[in-house]
Amino acid sequence: MTVDRWRRAVPAVVLFASGIALWEAVVQVFDIKAFIVPAPSAIVAALFSEWPDISAAATGTFTSALLGLALGTALGIGAALGAVRWPMAREGAMPLAIAANSTPIIVLAPVANSWFGLLSPWSSIVVVAILVFFPVMINLVRGLLSAEASELELMASYAASERTKLWKLQLPGALPYMFSALKVAAALSLIGAIVKEYFGGSQARLGQYLTLKAGNFQFEEVWAAVLVAAAFGIGLYVLITLAEKRFMGWHVSVRAANV
Amino acid sequence: MSEPAVTLRDASMVFDAAGGEVHALDHISLDISDGEFLSLIGPSGCGKSTMLRLIGDLLVPTGGDVAVRGKPAHQARLDRDYAMVFQAATLLEWRRVAANVELPLEIMGVDTAERERRAAEMLHLVGLDAFAHNYPWQLSGGMQQRVSIARALVFQPSILLMDEPFGALDEMTRERMQMELLRIQEQTGTTIVFVTHSIPEAAFLSDRVAVMSPRPGRLVEVIDIDLPKPRVFETREDPRFFAAVTQVRESLRAIEEAT
Amino acid sequence: MVQTTPSARSKPLRSPHRLRTIVSFSLIVLTLALLWEGYKWMGQTTGGVWPGTNVGLPVRTNNRAMPHLWDIAAALFRPARSGANEEILLLTLIKAGLFTLRSAFTGFIVGSAFGFSLAIWFIRSPLAERGLMPYVVASQTVPLIAIAPMVVIWGGQAGLPAWVSVAIISSYLSFFPVAINALRGLRSPPATASELMRSYAATPREILTKLQIPAALPFLFPALKIAATASVIGAIIGELPAGLSVGMGRALLSFASSFSSAPEKLFGAVLIASLLGLTFVGLVALLERRLIPPTRRLGEEPDMLVPGTARA
Numbered sequence: 001m002t003v004d005r006w007r008r009a010v011p012a013v014v015l016f017a018s019g020i021a022l023w024e025a026v027v028q029v030f031d032i033k034a035f036i037v038p039a040p041s042a043i044v045a046a047l048f049s050e051w052p053d054i055s056a057a058a059t060g061t062f063t064s065a066l067l068g069l070a071l072g073t074a075l076g077i078g079a080a081l082g083a084v085r086w087p088m089a090r091e092g093a094m095p096l097a098i099a100a101n102s103t104p105i106i107v108l109a110p111v112a113n114s115w116f117g118l119l120s121p122w123s124s125i126v127v128v129a130i131l132v133f134f135p136v137m138i139n140l141v142r143g144l145l146s147a148e149a150s151e152l153e154l155m156a157s158y159a160a161s162e163r164t165k166l167w168k169l170q171l172p173g174a175l176p177y178m179f180s181a182l183k184v185a186a187a188l189s190l191i192g193a194i195v196k197e198y199f200g201g202s203q204a205r206l207g208q209y210l211t212l213k214a215g216n217f218q219f220e221e222v223w224a225a226v227l228v229a230a231a232f233g234i235g236l237y238v239l240i241t242l243a244e245k246r247f248m249g250w251h252v253s254v255r256a257a258n259v
Numbered sequence: 260m261s262e263p264a265v266t267l268r269d270a271s272m273v274f275d276a277a278g279g280e281v282h283a284l285d286h287i288s289l290d291i292s293d294g295e296f297l298s299l300i301g302p303s304g305c306g307k308s309t310m311l312r313l314i315g316d317l318l319v320p321t322g323g324d325v326a327v328r329g330k331p332a333h334q335a336r337l338d339r340d341y342a343m344v345f346q347a348a349t350l351l352e353w354r355r356v357a358a359n360v361e362l363p364l365e366i367m368g369v370d371t372a373e374r375e376r377r378a379a380e381m382l383h384l385v386g387l388d389a390f391a392h393n394y395p396w397q398l399s400g401g402m403q404q405r406v407s408i409a410r411a412l413v414f415q416p417s418i419l420l421m422d423e424p425f426g427a428l429d430e431m432t433r434e435r436m437q438m439e440l441l442r443i444q445e446q447t448g449t450t451i452v453f454v455t456h457s458i459p460e461a462a463f464l465s466d467r468v469a470v471m472s473p474r475p476g477r478l479v480e481v482i483d484i485d486l487p488k489p490r491v492f493e494t495r496e497d498p499r500f501f502a503a504v505t506q507v508r509e510s511l512r513a514i515e516e517a518t
Numbered sequence: 519m520v521q522t523t524p525s526a527r528s529k530p531l532r533s534p535h536r537l538r539t540i541v542s543f544s545l546i547v548l549t550l551a552l553l554w555e556g557y558k559w560m561g562q563t564t565g566g567v568w569p570g571t572n573v574g575l576p577v578r579t580n581n582r583a584m585p586h587l588w589d590i591a592a593a594l595f596r597p598a599r600s601g602a603n604e605e606i607l608l609l610t611l612i613k614a615g616l617f618t619l620r621s622a623f624t625g626f627i628v629g630s631a632f633g634f635s636l637a638i639w640f641i642r643s644p645l646a647e648r649g650l651m652p653y654v655v656a657s658q659t660v661p662l663i664a665i666a667p668m669v670v671i672w673g674g675q676a677g678l679p680a681w682v683s684v685a686i687i688s689s690y691l692s693f694f695p696v697a698i699n700a701l702r703g704l705r706s707p708p709a710t711a712s713e714l715m716r717s718y719a720a721t722p723r724e725i726l727t728k729l730q731i732p733a734a735l736p737f738l739f740p741a742l743k744i745a746a747t748a749s750v751i752g753a754i755i756g757e758l759p760a761g762l763s764v765g766m767g768r769a770l771l772s773f774a775s776s777f778s779s780a781p782e783k784l785f786g787a788v789l790i791a792s793l794l795g796l797t798f799v800g801l802v803a804l805l806e807r808r809l810i811p812p813t814r815r816l817g818e819e820p821d822m823l824v825p826g827t828a829r830a
């Protein structure tokens with residue numbers, strides 16, 4: 001099984017290696033300027049020379065993203081539990097949440113800056129939390145309500161309490177929905193934190209770093225920072241996928257991926 | 260005979276539907292004795308599943324009374340007097356087979372050691388000891404339904420309510436499951452109310468067969484099945500079996516001609 | 519068999535149900551407005567602390583940080599810039615919104631078409647899927663704002679107007695949900711359906727056009743709704759570093775910088791930007807209502823779209 005999984009990864013790996021090689025070759029042969037596309041070797045060189053600045057900026061940004069992700073997820077879970085507990089509230093809250101999720105929430109970034117202060121970590125955390133809140137709430141409500149009629153009848157036949165029904169039936173059944181929301185939320189948290197910094201904030205943050213370097217046409221540095229941000233995003237995604245395998249091995253999506 | 264296990268007195272059920280009221284059940288009166296195997300049979304829409312759910316307090320009758328072991332159906336549900344088995348096995352996909360069987364005991368607060376002991380006993384009863392640690396999706400449809408029966412019996416309910424439990428199984432599996440169910444009933448003395456579409460199944464399993472007619476759902480006839488117990492493989496070749504099948508069939512045909 | 523699920527007992531008719539939804543919805547909007555004004559009033563009364571404590575409120579409640587809702591509404595109808603004959607803010611914002619919508623819509627069309635083509639390519643070539651899928655997923659973890667300046671420069675080198683570059687940035691966000699859900703939809707017909715087609719000796723192209731694409735349509739619309747929002751987000755973010763003098767991104771930047779003197783303008787811009795997203799998604803939803811029969815619609819709300827979460 002593992003051998004087979006490695007073999008399945010071969011096309012992606014080959015493509016990656018040949019893509020990088022081709023990129024490097026094209027830049028070298030046609031002498032393409034760095035402001036169009038820097039060579040991979042130049043990006044890696046910039047990554048090493050700029051590491052102190054980039055790592056400091058990235059640490060600050062990623063911390064905000066993670067804290068916002070945690071806060072937004074916690075609030076989203078709370079709201080979903082409330083919405084499932086009180087159907088009247090749900091009927092109003094769900095359309096509202098879906099509507100809010102259709103708006104570019106990221107535009108709240110400048111508002112948060114002026115509410116919490118440009119340099120306050122809260123302005124980033126709150127923006128990310130709001131971005132994350134809606135997909136988590138919407139998906140979890142849907143997941144909690146996904147129990148089938150016969151499953152609910154089964155619980156009723158045991159005279160199970162609401163609490164028991166939630167813990168034994170609805171929450172486990174909602175896990176697949178929760179994990180797919182978390183994957184979306186993880187990507188949003190990174191975008192949210194960086195865009196918020198674009199509207200202003202500490203110089204030692206990725207958003208400001210990128211703005212500064214792009215403004216100075218130092219594109220090797222820009223690409224190096226993008227690389228770090230993407231690595232973080234992919235790392236977060238992989239972590240969630242691993243958690244999914246750990247807690248949701250029974251689910252068809254995880255099973256199918258393992259066969 | 261002692262007091263009946265189930266008593267329906269003038270039980271009626273009216274649903275509000277888009278096109279007006281639907282009389283699913285119309286003044287049903289019936290006593291089901293302790294330890295009896297009673298089948299409900301009738302064309303689609305005759306309310307047999309509704310009747311099963313009235314007995315189980317999953318629906319509340321709009322008229323009349325339903326009593327289980329001398330108390331209101333609602334109290335009987337709170338006392339965990341009965342268990343349900345559906346056409347779909349309705350196993351929770353995140354629980355292994357043994358954990359699925361333990362579910363009702365968990366809800367009823369039985370301690371771990373006792374739960375494991377009784378689940379193992381039940382899995383032995385349905386011949387699935389070897390599969391205790393498998394997930395439901397690793398089992399065939401017939402095996403899943405056996406798990407579902409084990410789960411229903413694990414807390415020793417006095418009444419088993421079965422809604423077309425073998426409807427989705429192939430003929431061979433179905434006959435084996437029928438034998439198994441009768442064997443289990445013999446060992447446990449459980450009263451069984453059994454909804455089915457199959458005339459031979461009703462005749463083979465039952466002490467009595469209740470024939471129902473649709474729109475409005477009425478009890479047309481309760482047929483005593485004159486077959487020796489225990490029923491064995493050869494019972495299906497007994498002339499009295501054919502007589503019973505014919506009697507049920509004629510009763511159903513009379514309904515069809517009348518409507 | 520009579521429907522016997524507990525919910526069948528009191529199956530609500532369609533119109534009262536919708537009415538109730540509208541009422542609950544309005545109540546919640548009203549509650550949010552009251553919370554805003556109530557919080558503001560509380561802060562003004564207590565001098566910025568929680569009542570009975572010395573704990574400061576998280577957000578200041580003065581007219582600068584939290585203008586009265588009616589002041590925001592009024593600001594929409596006053597000139598956007600000082601000067602008697604300037605157009606009102608609402609008009610400025612609508613113009614900005616339409617400019618952004620052009621990029622977003624173009625990005626939406628290009629991105630959706632690209633995503634759908636990618637899905638078709640993937641079902642026909644497992645090798646392509648295995649080689650490219652990881653990068654399709656990874657592409658969405660790259661923070662868009664970071665690549666936006668480079669796309670603008672590439673567009674400028676190629677002689678494209680800036681709004682086209684913004685459209686390209688926007689398509690980068692919108693292709694993803696479409697690709698993922700289209701792939702899921704194209705794979706949705708059961709094996710028996712493909713066997714039926716093969717029994718007719720149908721060509722792969724016929725299987726695609728007569729079976730797989732029709733089966734994928736219901737899956738497509740939830741993805742298009744997500745893509746619509748994503749394309750608006752992409753266009754606004756793309757405008758930030760593009761150095762445009764018009765558009766919603768520009769409006770947000772300039773009103774953010776003048777926040778201390780005229781906060782209502784920023785809130786007005788936030789309001790209009792939100793409406794932009796809602797309108798776009800609403801249009802896609804209308805199209806879905808027209809094209810997909812109710813029995814084949816996959817729920818009112820867009821599904822979350824991440825690979826590996828498809829229910830079998």
